[in-house]
Amino acid sequence: MNFRWEWDVFLRDTGGGQTYLDWLFSAWGWTLTVAGGGWLVAIVFGSVIGTLRTVPQRGLARVAAGWVELFRNIPLLVQLFLWYHVVPALIPPLKSLPSIVLVIFALGFFTSARVAEQVRAGIQSLGRGQTQAGLAVGFTLPQTYRYILLPLAFRIIIPPLTSEAMNVVKNSAVAFAVSVAELTMFALLAQEETSRGIEIYLAVTGLYVITALAVNRAMALIDRRLRVPGYAGGAR
């Protein structure tokens, strides 16, 4: 076999006045945007939905359970197409939204169902004692969640949340399906144009790995900052 690395492929011009390296980094930027935005949506909605799953009001708990089932059981790619093709048809004002926004919500809602399950499990692992202690000092139920249950639950679920956050990075690749110019999209197009698939895919793989590791480190840092002296945390 007569193989030669051609890493200088990244210095070639794409034809649009930028190099493939420029394009690679802009694609990385889109991946980070989709993943970061999706994670933000997932954390906000996942926390609310996961909390509601544990409240004594049956109706609210049932709505929250419905949310989880809905977004957990439909494949992500199908959800993305629903957001892209079906939702704007039903709600015309959404037609003017750029694909990136739809992708962020599709990924965010999909992940929110999984985050919600972690939040619910974290709260339930605390048992009734902490709720009763919170109520007994005069907190309302929302205050008990805000000051006691959620801060404890989040500390407990940081490990599973870390893998969810890393999943969001990987799952952001679906965005190529609706033509967002993120890393996977870049890989597909650039290897076609340059015929240097090996270098292109290796570079893209490297950036995914770097991103996932950075997410992992960030979560570990948060974990360390929040650790309570002497307290192992409910499930740990």
Place this chain on the structure above:
Amino acid sequence: MIEISNVSKWYGSFRVLHDCTTRIEKGEVLVVCGPSGSGKSTLIKCVNGLEPYQQGGIVVEGISVGAIGTDLPKLRSRLGMVFQNFELFPHLSVMENLTLAQVKVLGRAPAEARDKGLKLLERVGLKEQAAKYPAQLSGGQQQRVAIARALAMDPIAMLFDEPTSALDPEMINEVLDVMVRLAKEGMTMMVVTHEMGFARKVANRVIFMDGGEIIEDAPTEDFFGKPRSERAVQFLSKILRH
């Protein structure tokens, strides 16, 4: 001050409390004893509305606990509660455990809440532990912090649910000492406990529960001197032998 009248409660078809009636006057100490599963925890949690009941009534200083529209958080903030398993907030320092509800529920200024917290920690002998976290304290210390946390709200009465039964024997007295002092200072107290020495020392009345019923409700001397029911006699002979 606390009036429990004909209270009954069911879990599904299982009757946990049956027609319970008793009262605690201001400054009185009521001890509640009885075998495990007799409904003592359930009864004491009905007093501050942590457990709902289906029949009868509980009135705390003129406020009906079970009535619709009762401001339960406000009522609870005026009734201190101490749990068997301490239930300190593990992610908060000892001082934060004492100040959080003062600030968020009573609206006190943080500095004022800290002053109050320090005073109470001094009172339970734990001033040096203010910056520690609950998991860094022994069981007895944690329970004393829990008592201080309840006192920080300036309660009109204190509810204790087996405050020493999760403790190693050598730590029981440090907690009981705090409770005895509290009783002698005139705090109104309802105490679920099997510490009969404590009951003899400070209780005005003792009630004995079995199967969700209050079988015996007597002044302390009468309860220990001539308990009327067979079951109370049996129970007493069992726990006093230890």
